[in-house]
Structure formats: structure tokens, C-alpha cells
Amino acid sequence: MGQSWQDTPSWSVVDALSAETGRDLAGLLTTADAEALRATRNSQIATYTLSLVILDAAGRAGLEVTPGRVAAVAGHSLGEYTALVAAGALTAAAGAHLVRERGEAMQAAADAQPGTMAAVLGLDPDAVAEACRGIDGAWVANDNAPGQVVIAGTSAGVEAAGQRAKDLGAKRVMALPVGGAFHSPLMAPAQVRLDAALAGAAFHETSVAVVANVDALPHGDPGGWAGRLSSQLCQRVRWRESLLRLSALGADHFLELGPGTELSGMVKRTVAEAGRSNIATPDDLAALGDLGDLGDLGDLGGLGGPGGGSSG
Numbered sequence: 001m002g003q004s005w006q007d008t009p010s011w012s013v014v015d016a017l018s019a020e021t022g023r024d025l026a027g028l029l030t031t032a033d034a035e036a037l038r039a040t041r042n043s044q045i046a047t048y049t050l051s052l053v054i055l056d057a058a059g060r061a062g063l064e065v066t067p068g069r070v071a072a073v074a075g076h077s078l079g080e081y082t083a084l085v086a087a088g089a090l091t092a093a094a095g096a097h098l099v100r101e102r103g104e105a106m107q108a109a110a111d112a113q114p115g116t117m118a119a120v121l122g123l124d125p126d127a128v129a130e131a132c133r134g135i136d137g138a139w140v141a142n143d144n145a146p147g148q149v150v151i152a153g154t155s156a157g158v159e160a161a162g163q164r165a166k167d168l169g170a171k172r173v174m175a176l177p178v179g180g181a182f183h184s185p186l187m188a189p190a191q192v193r194l195d196a197a198l199a200g201a202a203f204h205e206t207s208v209a210v211v212a213n214v215d216a217l218p219h220g221d222p223g224g225w226a227g228r229l230s231s232q233l234c235q236r237v238r239w240r241e242s243l244l245r246l247s248a249l250g251a252d253h254f255l256e257l258g259p260g261t262e263l264s265g266m267v268k269r270t271v272a273e274a275g276r277s278n279i280a281t282p283d284d285l286a287a288l289g290d291l292g293d294l295g296d297l298g299d300l301g302g303l304g305g306p307g308g309g310s311s312g
Contacts, residue, residue, distance in 0.1 A: 001029060001046075001050055001259040001260075001280075002014070002026070002028075002029025002030050002046075002049075002050050002053070003029075003030050004281045004282055004283075005029075005050070005053050005054075005057070005281075005282060006026075006030065008053075008057060008282055009057075009060065010053045010054070010056040010057040010060065011053065012056075013049065013052050013053045013056050013092065014026050014029065014049055014053060016092070016093070017045075017049050017052070017092065017093070017096045020093045020096050020097065021045060021096050021097065021100045023045055023100070025045065025046065025049045028042055028045070028046040028049075029046055029049065029050055032046070034177075038177060038178070038179050039107060039179050040103055040106050040107050040110060040178070040179045040180055040182070041103040041104050041106075041107040042103070043103075043179075044078050044099050044100075044102060044103035044106070045096070045099050045100055045103055047078055047079075047258065047259060048078060048081055048082060048095065048096065048099045049096070050258065050259055051079065051082040051257055051258040051259075052082065052085060052092050052095075054257045054258060054279050054280070054285075055082065055085065055086055055257050057279070057282070057285055058255075058257060058279060058285065058291055061285055061288070061290065061291045061292075062290050062291040062292025063255075063291040063292070064292070065086050065087055065088070065207050065208055066207055066208065067207070067208055070208050071208070071246065071249045071250040071251040072208050072209040072210065072211055072218055072245075072246055072249045072250075072251060073086050073087050073208060073209075073210055073211070074210065074211040074212075074213075074242050074243075074245075074246060075213075076142075076144075076213070076237060076239050076263055077142075077182070077183065077213065077232070077237050078099065078102075079258065079263075080210075080212070080213055080229065080232065081095045081098060081099050081102075081229075082095075082257070082258065083210050084203075084206075084210055084225065086257075087206035087207050087208055087209075087210050088204055088205070088206055088207045089203050089204055089205075089206045089210065089222060089225060090201070090202075090203060090204070091202075094201055094202060097197065097201075098194075098197050098198065098201055098229070101193060101194055101196075101197035102190070102194050102197075102233075104193070105189075105190035105191075105192075105193035105194050106180060106182065106187060106190045106233070107179070107180075108189070108190065108193070109180065109186065109187050109188070109189045109190040110179050110180030110181070110186075112189060113154075113181075113186045113189075114154070114155070114180070115137075115152060115153055115154050115155070115158075115180050115181025115184065115186045116152070116153075116154075116155050116158050116175065116176070116178065116180075116181060117141060117150055117151065117152045117158065117175075117176040117178050117181060117182065118150065118151055118158050118162050118173050118174060118175050118176060119144075119148060119149070119150050119173070119174045119176060120148075120149045120150070120151060120162065120165045120170050120172075120173050121147055121148055121170060121171045121172040121173070121174070122147050122169065122170045122171030122172065123147070123149060123165055123168060123169060123170045124146070124147070124149070125140060125143045125149050125240075127165070127168050127169070127170075128140050128149040128151060128161075128165060128170075130168065131151075131161050131162075131164040131165040131167075131168055131170075132151060132153075132157075132161045132164075135153075135157055135160050135161050135164070136154075136157055137153040137154035137156060137157025137158075137186075138151055138152075138153040138154075138157035138158055138160065138161035139151065139152055139153055139181075139183075139184045139185065139236075140236055141181075141182060141183035141184055141236060141237065142183060142236065142237040142239060143236060143237065143238055143239060143240045143241065144237075144239045144240060144266050145239070145240050145243075145265075145266040145269035145270045146240065146269050146270060147171075147269065148266070148269065150176070150183075151165075152181040152182055152183055152184040152186070153181050153184055153186065154181065154186070158175075158181075182233075183232070183233070183234065183235060183236060183237055184234060185234055187233045187234050188233075188234055190233055191230055191233055191234065194229070194230060194233060195226075195230050198226040198229060198230055199226065201226065203222035203223075203225045203226070204222050205220060205221070205222055206219075206220045206222075208220075209249065211242045211245050211246055211249075212228045212232075212242075213228075213232050213235075213237045213238060213239070213242065214228050214231045214232050214235050214236075214238065215228075215238065216238040216241035216242045216244075216245050217245065218245065218249060239266060240266075240270050243266065243267055243270040243271055244270065244271065246271075247271045247274060251274065252273075252274050252275065253274060253275035253276070253277065254267045254271070254274055254275070254276050254277070255277050255278070255279070256276070256277070256278035256279070256280075257278075257279050258279075258280065259280050260280060261278045261280065263278075264276045264277075264278045
């Protein structure tokens with residue numbers, strides 16, 4: 001996912017964050033196989049790094065995350081760290097240290113208590129919660145978009161909840177290729193290590209509001225982010241609600257920065273009338289032209305990610 005960016009000036013971000021984290025991030029972005037990237041300790045830092053490469057490239061093309069140009073920003077799960085960097089709440093280096101610790105902590109929790117995730121299509125969150133109710137080891141993990149809800153838990157728990165969801169009318173239940181039961185109580189052991197890292201992190205006032213996963217509310221103050229990022233490990237990602245919040249804050253065009261187009265698809269399902277653009281490759285960026293002149297795009301809602309079902 002990083003090969004197309006190697007010959008751009010923004011690849012310097014990879015070198016800088018490799019030095020900060022002591023990880024071979026270039027290797028993860030260019031030569032790592034699917035099995036290596038399935039491990040959350042690898043996928044998280046790789047996705048964060050590439051998202052910042054793209055954020056840097058967008059900045060060079062004129063994107064300014066400032067009031068009047070960007071209504072607000074948000075990130076799905078891991079992508080919330082990219083959003084915080086975009087809004088100035090964290091430096092890229094500080095975010096990299098947190099993401100490295102988050103990935104290692106979640107890997108340890110997943111190794112100690114193996115789990116999985118599955119997407120339930122065609123049911124609302126309340127119906128999926130009903131499917132999980134009373135089943136040991138199954139919880140709602142992501143409310144992504146209308147008709148797209150993710151459950152997490154033990155393999156047995158997710159299988160049982162998935163079958164019950166089908167009985168309740170789900171169109172399909174799809175296993176996700178992830179390395180753990182993210183955004184569920186099985187991640188509780190990871191909070192201790194992440195909390196220690198968060199306690200030493202410096203958060204700053206944001207340039208624009210960041211809509212948080214845990215409450216789908218906009219925040220600009222630096223004081224509460226350590227708690228919100230800690231809670232995010234075990235709580236539901238309220239992404240559908242976050243997209244509606246971004247729309248209510250004035251976003252009428254959503255710009256997704258990062259590998260893939262999953263978040264843009266969720267926008268289409270949730271805020272159908274809004275415009276959508278994504279930057280995953282240099283060609284995507286070139287097609288958008290001068291990001292300093294966003295008149296045709298309207299008020300942007302920035303999306304960092306992906307995370308959750310794809311990488312935790």
C-alpha cells in the first residue's frame with residue numbers, strides 16, 4: 001500500500017517515524033505480506049504511517065486543516081490518531097509512539113485471549129445488540145453505517161451471535177481478517193499499557209474540532225483525549241453517529257486520507273447527499289488538483305483511517 005508513494009517528497013515521513021519507533025516501516029509498507037499485516041502490532045503502525053504520508057502530501061498540495069476550510073475531522077478507530085495529528089492535537093512523532101504502544105498492547109491482549117470480528121449486514125445496531133445479548137463472548141464493536149454493524153468476541157461467541165443475527169433477518173454475516181476482538185472487553189488488558197503511554201503524551205488545542213469515536217461529539221480541548229483514547233479500546237466505535245455529527249457541523253464533502261476507500265463507502269450509506277473524495281495514491285491526489293482551492297468541494301469533513309474492522 002505504500003509503494004506508489006516511495007518516490008514522493010512525503011516518503012520522508014516514513015524515514016522520520018521509523019527512527020522514532022525503531023520499526024522498519026518502509027518494509028511494512030512495501031514488502032510485508034498479508035499474514036504479517038494481519039498482526040495488529042504491524043497493521044496499526046503501518047496504517048498510521050501511510051495516513052500521515054498522505055496527510056503530508058495533501059498539505060503540500062494546499063490542504064489546510066483550519067476553520068472555514070475544514071468543518072471538523074474524525075478517524076475510525078486507529079484513524080482517530082491521524083485525525084488528532086491533522087487537527088494539531090498531537091505531533092506526528094507523539095502519535096507514532098502512542099500507536100506503537102497501542103499496537104503492542106492490543107497484540108499482547110489478543111495473544112492472551114484470542115478473538116475475532118464479523119460484519120453483520122442488514123440489521124440496525126439495536127438488533128445486532130439483541131443478537132449478542134446473553135451470548136458469552138460477543139459484543140457490538142463498530143456501528144459503521146446503516147445496515148453495517150461489526151461484532152467482536154471469542155470465535156465461539158461471534159459465531160453464535162452471527163447465527164442469531166441471521167435468525168433476526170441479517171442479510172449476511174462476514175468474518176473479518178483481523179488479529180483480535182477489537183473494541184470489546186477482551187481488549188481490557190491492553191488499557192494498562194496504553195494508559196501509561198497516554199499519561200506521558202502531550203495533547204494540544206485543536207485547529208478544528210475532532211469528533212470522537214466513543215461519544216460521536218466534537219472536542220477541541222486537550223484535556224480529555226487520554227481518557228477518550230483509552231476508553232476507545234473496549235468501547236463501540238460510533239462511526240455512523242460520527243458521520244451524522246460531521247454533517248451537522250457543516251461538512252458537505254468528505255475527504256478520506258489513507259489506504260483504501262472503506263470510509264467513503266460508509267459516508268455514501270450514511271450521508272448520501274454529501275460529496276466524497278479519497279486520497280490513497282498519488283494519482284488520487286493529482287486528480288483532485290489544488291487543495292488550496294476547495295470551493296467546488298464545499299466544507300470538508302476529514303476522515304482519518306481506516307481502523308476498526310480492518311486493522312483495529
